[in-house]
Amino acid sequence: MSEPVILVEGLSKRFGPVIAVDELGFSAPGGTVIGLLGGNGAGKTTSIAMLLGLLIPTSGSIRILGEDMLKHRYRVLARMNFSSPYVDLPRRLTPRQNLRVFATLYGVADPTRRIAELGEELALGEFMDRPCGKLSAGQKTRVALAKALLNRPELLLLDEPTASLDPDTADWVRHYLETFRKETGATILLASHNMAEVERLCSEVLMMRRGRVVDRGKPVDLLRRYGRANLEEVFLDIARERGHGVAAPAEEAKPEAG
Numbered sequence: 001m002s003e004p005v006i007l008v009e010g011l012s013k014r015f016g017p018v019i020a021v022d023e024l025g026f027s028a029p030g031g032t033v034i035g036l037l038g039g040n041g042a043g044k045t046t047s048i049a050m051l052l053g054l055l056i057p058t059s060g061s062i063r064i065l066g067e068d069m070l071k072h073r074y075r076v077l078a079r080m081n082f083s084s085p086y087v088d089l090p091r092r093l094t095p096r097q098n099l100r101v102f103a104t105l106y107g108v109a110d111p112t113r114r115i116a117e118l119g120e121e122l123a124l125g126e127f128m129d130r131p132c133g134k135l136s137a138g139q140k141t142r143v144a145l146a147k148a149l150l151n152r153p154e155l156l157l158l159d160e161p162t163a164s165l166d167p168d169t170a171d172w173v174r175h176y177l178e179t180f181r182k183e184t185g186a187t188i189l190l191a192s193h194n195m196a197e198v199e200r201l202c203s204e205v206l207m208m209r210r211g212r213v214v215d216r217g218k219p220v221d222l223l224r225r226y227g228r229a230n231l232e233e234v235f236l237d238i239a240r241e242r243g244h245g246v247a248a249p250a251e252e253a254k255p256e257a258g
């Protein structure tokens with residue numbers, strides 16, 4: 001069997017006394033969508049930053065697309081990409097100019113055509129030539145997504161991809177991501193606070209609390225195990241430490257239907 005696209009083992013990050021990520025381990029086979037869920041400060045963004053090589057782990061290993069990220073990240077960076085609402089694109093440049101700069105950095109063939117393609121697919125037309133600093137939060141999110149797709153990445157790391165989007169646009173972006181994954185076979189790691197989004201897109205979910213993975217599984221299995229109707233309720237059970245980890249309190253109280 002081929003190596004998973006992401007293979008993380010014993011990954012930890014300390015900031016002084018704070019253990020932001022504590023012994024994280026998971027693998028993502030090609031073409032899957034892995035969801036990273038957790039409350040504020042659970043360690044999601046820190047995990048993504050380590051996967052991108054932006055933060056050096058305190059300990060642990062990360063293999064991406066078969067390469068050791070701590071030793072050879074430049075071999076794979078061109079095959080991956082990310083978007084995050086916490087990373088602003090240069091404010092004075094327009095989306096078109098920003099996308100051109102990143103297309104050059106990623107060595108995209110025929111950048112004019114690729115930018116026009118993404119501009120159309122993500123409906124950026126109206127603000128393509130307005131400085132990024134003047135865009136609304138939702139418009140910036142769409143430009144960030146276009147940047148993330150420029151190089152047709154095999155691995156896409158998305159930190160809150162639908163933050164600040166209105167429900168209609170968010171739904172449209174989810175559909176777009178689903179189509180992108182199906183068409184390209186890309187692997188996606190998604191950190192989100194939106195449970196419906198995670199339930200819809202993810203093949204596996206890692207529930208994080210205070211840097212640790214406290215439960216994991218397919219959305220449908222988590223729902224069954226916690227005896228809940230949706231992931232939001234599972235998340236609240238975990239966040240409030242009701243039956244976290246391997247225990248399945250709701251299942252004991254409420255026998256499985258059918």
Ligand SMILES: Nc1ncnc2c1ncn2[C@@H]1O[C@H](COP(=O)(O)OP(=O)(O)OP(=O)(O)O)[C@@H](O)[C@H]1O
Nearest residue numbers: 015018019020038039040041042043044045046047
């Ligand atoms: N540079 C830093 N220095 C000190 N502590 C940090 C630093 N970066 C993150 N932390 C701490 O590490 C923990 C994990 O933060 P992180 O941003 O990864 O959480 P998160 O799950 O992405 O949260 P949110 O959902 O609020 O974005 C938090 O307690 C945070 O305060």
